[in-house]
Amino acid sequence: MTCTEFLALLDDLIDNSVTAETRAELERHLHGCEHCEVTLNTTRKTIQIYRSHEIYDLPPRLRERLHAAIMSRCKKGC
Amino acid sequence: MSTIQPIAGEDEKHPDIALVEQARSGDVSAFDTLVRKYERQVFRIAQHITQNREDAEDVMQDAFLKAYEKLDQFQGNSKFYTWLVRIAVNESLMRLRKRRTGKMVSIDEDVETEEGSVPRDLADWAPDPEQNYSQTQLAEILRKTIQGLPQGFRIVFVLRDVEGLSTEETAETLGLSIPAVKSRLLRARLQLRERLSRYFRRKKSPKATGVEK
Ligand SMILES: [Zn+2]
Numbered sequence: 001m002t003c004t005e006f007l008a009l010l011d012d013l014i015d016n017s018v019t020a021e022t023r024a025e026l027e028r029h030l031h032g033c034e035h036c037e038v039t040l041n042t043t044r045k046t047i048q049i050y051r052s053h054e055i056y057d058l059p060p061r062l063r064e065r066l067h068a069a070i071m072s073r074c075k076k077g078c
Numbered sequence: 079m080s081t082i083q084p085i086a087g088e089d090e091k092h093p094d095i096a097l098v099e100q101a102r103s104g105d106v107s108a109f110d111t112l113v114r115k116y117e118r119q120v121f122r123i124a125q126h127i128t129q130n131r132e133d134a135e136d137v138m139q140d141a142f143l144k145a146y147e148k149l150d151q152f153q154g155n156s157k158f159y160t161w162l163v164r165i166a167v168n169e170s171l172m173r174l175r176k177r178r179t180g181k182m183v184s185i186d187e188d189v190e191t192e193e194g195s196v197p198r199d200l201a202d203w204a205p206d207p208e209q210n211y212s213q214t215q216l217a218e219i220l221r222k223t224i225q226g227l228p229q230g231f232r233i234v235f236v237l238r239d240v241e242g243l244s245t246e247e248t249a250e251t252l253g254l255s256i257p258a259v260k261s262r263l264l265r266a267r268l269q270l271r272e273r274l275s276r277y278f279r280r281k282k283s284p285k286a287t288g289v290e291k
Contacts, residue, residue, distance in 0.1 A: 007196075011264045039197045039271070042278070046271045047239050049208055055220045056125040056134070058118050066117065066139050070110060073143060 001029040006036045014044060094158040102149055109149075113142055116159060119241055120166045126236045127170035129225055130177070137173050141166040160243065164251045167233070197268060199275040207278030223273045227266055234259055235266035 006029050012018045013026055030037050094115075100108035117138065124137035145152075145165050152161055208216050224232060237248045238259070249259045 007264075007268075011260065011267070014267075035197070035200050038200055038202045039268075042203050042275065043267050043271045045203060045207070045278075046267060046274055049274075050220060050224070050235075050240055050270070053208075053216065053220055054118075054122075055217045055224075056122050058121045059135075062121070062135050062138065063117060065135075066113065066142060067110060069139055069143060070113060070146060071106065073146060 001025055003029075003033060003036055006030075006033070007039070010040065010043065013040070014047070092157065095154055098149060098152060098154075098158055101146075109146055112158065112162075116162055117142070119159075120162065123163065123166045123236060123241065124170045124173075126224070126232060126240075127167065127229075128173055128177075133170075133173045133177065137166065137169045141169045144169065157247075160247050160251065163237065163241065163243065163247075167237075167251055197272060199272050199279070201275060201279040203275070203278040204280045211277070219274070219277050223270060226273065227269055231262050231266035231269065234262040235270065238263050239267070 006026060009018065009022065009026060013023070018026065030040065094112065097108045097112050101112070120141055121134060121138045124134035124141070125131070128134050128137060141162070145162055148165075152158065204210065211219065224235070227235070233252060234248060234254075237243045237251060238245065243251065245256055245259050245263075248254075249256045252259070254262075
């Protein structure tokens with residue numbers, strides 16, 4: 001397996017949607033290829049960092065505005 | 079006992095569906111529960127697409143009000159969350175078009191870029207790279223980095239990796255094919271990784287910057 005072939009399957013590996021057979025092949029490649037190992041680990045880390053950090057905080061006054069708008073809609077509609 | 083069940087795992091209804099039904103029959107507080115459950119996600123998506131605070135605030139409000147109005151059109155065969163996300167994405171894109179009058183705003187234009195398709199920065203990262211920055215610095219880095227992605231990549235990454243939609247749901251929401259979603263996701267992930275490397279790479283010496291190899 002070449003690095004290009006590895007890269008083409010990177011997402012499937014990360015998303016855990018490879019067959020056991022493919023996984024074994026990927027792991028064999030990883031064993032001898034530091035570049036792909038770094039790419040895999042840092043890509044995983046990238047996803048994990050974006051998943052676990054709130055970069056756009058919801059302002060509380062916005063929540064209040066929204067709830068007020070919904071309640072007022074209701075008085076008219078229901 | 080071998081009737082065909084939807085793949086939902088249990089044959090229990092998703093709790094959202096019960097709330098939708100209550101809301102439809104006039105119980106606003108049921109809808110309010112749904113709002114509280116998903117307001118953060120909707121706001122985030124709106125921010126990522128519009129890249130503008132004011133727009134995101136308006137989009138969030140409009141999206142929920144629209145969802146409330148259109149509740150009767152919601153078909154129980156998709157998830158309420160996915161349905162809501164679709165409304166939020168559409169509202170965000172509409173807002174963008176309004177702001178950039180004349181300029182085409184499209185998420186399905188194919189983004190021709192080779193950037194990130196081959197990893198170049200192959201330096202390993204520090205073990206817990208985010209700990210070298212304060213929360214504020216880190217948030218700034220993450221914002222700047224993702225804002226630099228092409229729109230069509232950014233939305234796919236946000237829906238798939240941040241908001242947790244499946245490939246199929248993302249494709250449906252954005253009107254893209256599944257292969258298109260997959261190829262954008264890969265490139266989005268690789269580009270983000272490449273750009274974050276600048277901040278997160280393991281530093282050999284305090285002045286280890288510049289071009290590799
Ligand atoms: Zn390799």
